[in-house]
Amino acid sequence: MAxxxxxxxxxxxxxxxxxxxxxxxxxxxxxxxxxxxxxxxxNCEQQANIDDCYKIRICGRDEMCEIExxxxxxxxxxxxxxxxVPERTCRSxxxxxxxxxxxxxxxxxxxxxxDLCNQSCPGSS
Numbered sequence: 001m002a003x004x005x006x007x008x009x010x011x012x013x014x015x016x017x018x019x020x021x022x023x024x025x026x027x028x029x030x031x032x033x034x035x036x037x038x039x040x041x042x043n044c045e046q047q048a049n050i051d052d053c054y055k056i057r058i059c060g061r062d063e064m065c066e067i068e069x070x071x072x073x074x075x076x077x078x079x080x081x082x083x084x085v086p087e088r089t090c091r092s093x094x095x096x097x098x099x100x101x102x103x104x105x106x107x108x109x110x111x112x113x114x115d116l117c118n119q120s121c122p123g124s125s
Contacts, residue, residue, distance in 0.1 A: 041056065044081065056116070064111045065112050066082065
């Protein structure tokens with residue numbers, strides 16, 4: 001750490017998911033727990049590719065991460081949405097999407113509850 005009397009400069013390198021959240025002595029993300037916080041999720045309203053989102057959000061304790069294919073029915077406008085959603089919303093539709101995928105349909109929606117887990121939809125490219 002260096003200081004010029006007014007500003008403090010810190011440089012610290014790390015390797016891993018969200019590792020720089022606790023760099024240079026700042027507070028790191030607390031572990032996911034029903035008491036402390038929900039997951040850290042990608043949060044983009046429209047992303048052209050499944051892995052094009054660079055914004056994150058800490059979800060509420062009763063929320064899950066979601067990724068959803070928002071492409072138009074005719075296929076002319078293709079994009080994905082990533083966000084936090086209430087756990088009950090995910091649970092109510094997850095079984096339906098699992099059945100569709102079992103019949104060979106591509107993933108169009110998935111929910112998960114780990115940090116940064118909504119960057120992919122199983123079976124999608």
